Amino acid sequence: MTGRSPARRILALCAGVLIGAQLTTTMVGYLVDLFFLVTPNLCSDNRNQAPDASTSPICAVLFRWPSVPYLFLYGLVLLTLLAACYPAVRWCLRPLRDVTAVIGNVGPQNLGYRLRPGKGSDELTVLGRTVDDMMDRIATGYEAQRRFAADASHELRTPLAVQRTLIEVSMADDLTREQVELLTDQLLATNERNERLIEGLLVLSESDRGLASRAPLRLDRIAAAVLESYHKRAAEAGVTVTSDLRPRTVLGEQVLLERLVTNLVQNALKYNRPGGTLDVRVGDDPALVVSNTGDDVPPEEVPALFEPFRRRSGTRIDHSGGAGLGLSIARSITQAHDGLITASSTGSDGLRVEVAFPRTQ
Numbered sequence: 001m002t003g004r005s006p007a008r009r010i011l012a013l014c015a016g017v018l019i020g021a022q023l024t025t026t027m028v029g030y031l032v033d034l035f036f037l038v039t040p041n042l043c044s045d046n047r048n049q050a051p052d053a054s055t056s057p058i059c060a061v062l063f064r065w066p067s068v069p070y071l072f073l074y075g076l077v078l079l080t081l082l083a084a085c086y087p088a089v090r091w092c093l094r095p096l097r098d099v100t101a102v103i104g105n106v107g108p109q110n111l112g113y114r115l116r117p118g119k120g121s122d123e124l125t126v127l128g129r130t131v132d133d134m135m136d137r138i139a140t141g142y143e144a145q146r147r148f149a150a151d152a153s154h155e156l157r158t159p160l161a162v163q164r165t166l167i168e169v170s171m172a173d174d175l176t177r178e179q180v181e182l183l184t185d186q187l188l189a190t191n192e193r194n195e196r197l198i199e200g201l202l203v204l205s206e207s208d209r210g211l212a213s214r215a216p217l218r219l220d221r222i223a224a225a226v227l228e229s230y231h232k233r234a235a236e237a238g239v240t241v242t243s244d245l246r247p248r249t250v251l252g253e254q255v256l257l258e259r260l261v262t263n264l265v266q267n268a269l270k271y272n273r274p275g276g277t278l279d280v281r282v283g284d285d286p287a288l289v290v291s292n293t294g295d296d297v298p299p300e301e302v303p304a305l306f307e308p309f310r311r312r313s314g315t316r317i318d319h320s321g322g323a324g325l326g327l328s329i330a331r332s333i334t335q336a337h338d339g340l341i342t343a344s345s346t347g348s349d350g351l352r353v354e355v356a357f358p359r360t361q
Helices: 006-038 057-064 068-104 123-172 177-208 219-237 254-270 326-336
Strands: 215-218 240-245 249-252 277-282 288-292 340-344 352-356
Touching (some): 006 068, 068 123, 215 219, 219 240, 219 277, 249 254, 254 277, 254 288, 254 352, 326 352
Parallel strands (some): 240 277
Antiparallel strands (some): 277 288, 340 352
């Protein structure tokens, strides 16, 4: 990408237009003098006399409107200058056309192409850097979508293959009642896993599209309702639930905020230990904090937990399975509410997830 600045070219065009405008009157005067110099005998006999029946129409017009030659030549000069401006304008915009042609050839197969305009502050260089930054974001999003589709296909392929195998086994020979019950249980478990995966994909897709409507909602009440539904499961797992829920209003959708809190609480309960704790806090900033005492999470592995289908291989006290979309959905829902979700770990004793939302009036 060359550093040709359209601003300099436009400035040169403006200078030419200003100079041409100043010289137009002088040029028209010279052309009028040249006109009468070339045609000295035109209406010379009756230039100062009133036209009669023998006067030609041209001479009559010149007698009554002597400024006609001047106006005619003035318009001719202006049209000439206007015609000359067209290629000059195309010359000014040529650097932009060159960039447009390059961008028009970018597609999914060459998202790595960059203009690389270099350093500089002219308009074309700034545009080139902006386009490169945009291409970086597009390439990142496209790669994430491609990886997500591949992971989703892999996650669906495995349980479907298991279902097919179980069905083929059930059709092969006569099975006892115990064998039929075992196959049925396995098929139901595989089917439930597929349902969780598909439901997670749908919620992730819905939250990625943004919010259809917003309403002021009490996040503390939503968190209280979710914790109430998980108290029994936490007690069975030997996990102590503590909470500090202060009034906090969030503009958003009820269903998505419930899913956000549910995913964080479920994840904190699943990756916990018998005798551990699950603490949920709602306040001003951050709006929501969910922490647990569970497996050691190396700090360098924390960002990867928000990627789809990423599961830690640590000990679980909840063996209900999962699609590996819990924290991915939580991040997508938070972003849909213009918020920010972060996780931190000291490398020991569990994970702390914080969610910040914009303040409401």
